[in-house]
Each structure stands twice: as structure tokens, then as C-alpha cells.
Amino acid sequence: MNLQQIEQQAAQTADEVAGLTSQLVQCNSAHPDGYTDKVVAVIKAYCDRHGIPNEVHANDPKKPNIVAKVKGTSDKTILWLGHIDVVPAGTPAFWTYPPYSGTIADGCVWGRGSSDMKGACASALVAARLLFQADEPPPYTVEFWFSSDEEIGGHEGATWLAKTGRLSGEVCLIGDGSGGGYALPSLDLGCKGALQVRLISKGHTAHGSTPFMGDNALRKLIDVVPAIERIGAFKLDYPAELAEVVQTSIAHFKASQDLTPAQAQAAERLYDYPSVACTMLNAGVKVNVVPDYAEAEFDIRLTPGSNPQAVAAQLQALLDETGVAGVELIATPDHTAGYYEAPDSPGAVALTETLRQVTGKEPLAKILTGGTDGISVRHYAGISSVGWGTSLTGMAHQPDERISIENLVLGVKVYTAFPYIYGG
Numbered sequence: 021m022n023l024q025q026i027e028q029q030a031a032q033t034a035d036e037v038a039g040l041t042s043q044l045v046q047c048n049s050a051h052p053d054g055y056t057d058k059v060v061a062v063i064k065a066y067c068d069r070h071g072i073p074n075e076v077h078a079n080d081p082k083k084p085n086i087v088a089k090v091k092g093t094s095d096k097t098i099l100w101l102g103h104i105d106v107v108p109a110g111t112p113a114f115w116t117y118p119p120y121s122g123t124i125a126d127g128c129v130w131g132r133g134s135s136d137m138k139g140a141c142a143s144a145l146v147a148a149r150l151l152f153q154a155d156e157p158p159p160y161t162v163e164f165w166f167s168s169d170e171e172i173g174g175h176e177g178a179t180w181l182a183k184t185g186r187l188s189g190e191v192c193l194i195g196d197g198s199g200g201g202y203a204l205p206s207l208d209l210g211c212k213g214a215l216q217v218r219l220i221s222k223g224h225t226a227h228g229s230t231p232f233m234g235d236n237a238l239r240k241l242i243d244v245v246p247a248i249e250r251i252g253a254f255k256l257d258y259p260a261e262l263a264e265v266v267q268t269s270i271a272h273f274k275a276s277q278d279l280t281p282a283q284a285q286a287a288e289r290l291y292d293y294p295s296v297a298c299t300m301l302n303a304g305v306k307v308n309v310v311p312d313y314a315e316a317e318f319d320i321r322l323t324p325g326s327n328p329q330a331v332a333a334q335l336q337a338l339l340d341e342t343g344v345a346g347v348e349l350i351a352t353p354d355h356t357a358g359y360y361e362a363p364d365s366p367g368a369v370a371l372t373e374t375l376r377q378v379t380g381k382e383p384l385a386k387i388l389t390g391g392t393d394g395i396s397v398r399h400y401a402g403i404s405s406v407g408w409g410t411s412l413t414g415m416a417h418q419p420d421e422r423i424s425i426e427n428l429v430l431g432v433k434v435y436t437a438f439p440y441i442y443g444g
């Protein structure tokens with residue numbers, strides 16, 4: 021198919037892709053359960069209805085993964101990968117429509133997972149149908165993978181699929197994240213990695229009325245938390261070839277949302293320094309008991325290509341400087357934080373060209389601040405991974421999450437065109 025044919029055919033799929041998104045949203049696959057069996061049943065039914073070959077791969081039967089395979093004219097393979105689990109809906113009162121209603125209104129499909137990322141999954145399924153029914157099959161076989169557990173690290177999903185050798189191909193297009201729609205098209209060359217850190221504080225208990233008889237583990241923890249937060253001033257060392265992408269990533273972050281001056285200033289530091297957030301505290305058994313145990317957790321994000329071991333060593337040094345005894349730091353740095361592809365890698369070049377042709381604009385390259393399944397695909401399956409998603413900017417994990425039907429149709433175009441441009 022040429023671009024004109026793709027544009028024409030995709031333009032007729034608005035009702036289909038919106039309806040499919042709505043159907044997927046109605047299958048609640050929220051964590052902590054994260055059960056995706058109902059979502060997979062919908063995807064399987066769609067594929068079977070159109071005769072598209074598909075396979076279900078499950079380690080946990082409640083958290084299956086499914087792949088739709090469209091045969092190409094060569095034996096080379098392109099992967100597309102998206103996740104079908106979602107984060108919890110949160111407080112129902114914050115939602116205009118019930119979070120699992122999949123309501124279609126005002127040019128959008130509403131509900132938990134619509135933007136992150138059942139909408140992109142629906143776009144991919146419709147793209148699979150167009151490729152499958154095309155008079156001229158794609159030059160590469162295209163496998164569309166729909167995975168579980170992305171929101172909690174990919175255990176039964178992409179990580180398992182990659183580690184068990186089920187994923188193989190030349191390149192993987194990750195459908196997660198916001199590709200900026202028509203207004204601000206952008207592609208992802210990778211994503212930052214997480215260094216999760218835990219502080220464990222131990223002391224001695226005492227009656228709350230005579231605290232000097234004990235050793236308050238919570239008090240000690242509170243004293244050292246600010247020291248750990250100072251990791252935010254530790255300059256990261258990342259490969260020089262990323263310098264330009266770092267600049268465009270910051271520019272994109274600032275251009276794609278309304279920021280206060282303080283937020284804009286913080287965004288300038290997003291890639292040159294670790295981000296750090298103390299996100300969990302756990303201490304105490306009763307108000308009149310001096311706690312003998314307390315723990316805190318931190319979400320620290322690092323630019324790909326930087327050295328997590330150096331960051332972990334600096335964290336230990338910051339803790340040691342406090343002189344507070346009885347607090348232990350647990351940091352398990354991976355060898356690599358996140359991942360990235362060179363801007364001139366074949367996948368990045370083909371995706372840039374696809375977005376240029378479909379949107380008529382020059383897309384910006386960026387590195388995502390959050391993680392995606394691309395990390396597993398890159399590290400465990402060794403497949404070059406680039407990303408472009410249909411999500412509306414800033415919608416992921418929010419109340420009133422929604423996706424525009426315009427973005428869904430754009431997704432159909434991009435996912436259909438990419439295999440022809442990559443293989444052409």
C-alpha cells in the first residue's frame with residue numbers, strides 16, 4: 021500500500037477504532053489484580069472475525085499476552101508492542117463518566133486506559149487488519165504484541181516474553197506514550213531508567229511518655245531523607261551522542277504542557293541530573309510507642325547511558341555524611357538505566373520518515389521520562405526499539421483519562437505505514 025491508499029483506508033476506520041477502544045476500556049484490567057484475560061478475549065475475537073492469525077502466550081492464565089501476525093513478503097519481522105493492563109481508576113467522583121464505561125463523547129473515548137494505552141492497541145489492531153487485507157502485503161512480517169503487567173514492571177508480560185525468547189525481529193515499535201498527535205509529532209528514542217532505593221532505619225522501642233529511653237527509628241529516618249534527596253544535584257554522565265536528543269526532549273517537555281516557572285526550571289534538569297522523589301514511608305505501630313523500625317522508598321530516574329553504580333555509590337556517601345547510625349541504604353542498580361537508540365538507527369530513521377509523511381511536520385526526537393516495555397525488549401530480547409504512541413499528552417494515570425478519535429485514526433495510519441517505510 022502507498023501512503024495515499026493508507027490515508028484513504030484509515031480515514032474510514034474512525035467508528036471501528038473508537039468502538040474497539042471503548043470495548044477494551046470496558047474490560048477492567050487495573051492493578052493490583054491486573055487481570056487481562058477479558059481484554060485478550062476481545063482482541064482474539066477481533067482477529068478471529070477477520071481471519072488474522074493469532075496466538076495467546078501466558079505464564080499466568082489470568083495475565084495472558086496475545087500476538088496477531090500478519091505475513092509479509094520476506095521472512096524478516098517487525099514487532100509492534102503495547103500493553104493492555106492499566107493503573108487503578110482512583111476516586112470515582114473525579115470522573116465525568118464512570119472510568120470503565122468507555123463512553124464515546126465530544127470526539128473522544130473516555131475511561132481508564134483510553135490513552136494509556138488501549139487506544140493505541142485498538143489502532144494497532146485496525147492497522148493489523150488493513151495490512152492483512154492489503155492487496156500488496158507488507159515487505160516484512162508484522163507481529164502485533166499485546167502485553168500484560170507493564171504498569172508493574174512487565175513480569176508476566178514483556179519481560180517474560182523477552183526472556184523466554186518469544187520476541188524476535190529486527191525492530192520493535194513501542195506504542196506507549198504520547199506521540200504528540202498532529203500538533204507536535206515526536207518519536208521516542210528510548211526512556212529513562214529507575215533506580216529504586218530503600219532506607220531501613222532500626223532503633224529501640226520505648227513508651228511514648230519516656231522517648232529518651234528508646235532510639236526512635238522514625239526520627240532518624242526523617243533526618244536522613246533530605247540527604248538522599250540531594251542526589252538531585254549529582255551531575256550525570258551520559259554519552260555525547262545523546263546531547264542533542266536531551267535538548268529536544270527538554271524542549272518537547274516544555275512545549276507540550278503548561279508549566280509554572282518553577283516547573284520549567286526543574287524540567288531543564290530532567291536529563292542532566294537524577295530526578296528524585298521520596299514516595300513511600302512506613303513506620304510506627306501506635307501513637308504511644310516509640311518506633312523501632314521505619315522505612316522509606318525513593319523513585320530515582322536516570323538518563324539512559326549514565327552509570328547507576330556511580331549514583332548508588334554517591335547515595336551511600338550522602339547517607340554516611342549524615343553520621344546517623346542504624347540506617348541502611350538498599351539500592352540495586354542495574355548495569356544500564358533505561359535504554360536508548362541512536363538517532364540514525366534504522367528504526368528511528370524509518371519512524372521519523374513515517375511521522376514526517378503522515379503528519380506533514382518534522383517530528384522531534386525525545387527520551388521518555390517514564391519507563392516502557394521497550395526496556396525489556398531492548399535488554400532481554402536485544403531488539404532495537406523506538407516508540408510512538410497515540411496518548412493525549414498528560415492523560416496517563418489521570419482522572420477523566422480520554423483519547424481523541426483523531427489520534428486513534430492517526431495511530432492506524434502510522435502503524436500501517438511504518439512497515440512499508442521501514443522495509444521500503
Ligand SMILES: [Zn+2]
Pocket residue numbers: 103136137170196197
Ligand atoms: Zn503505558
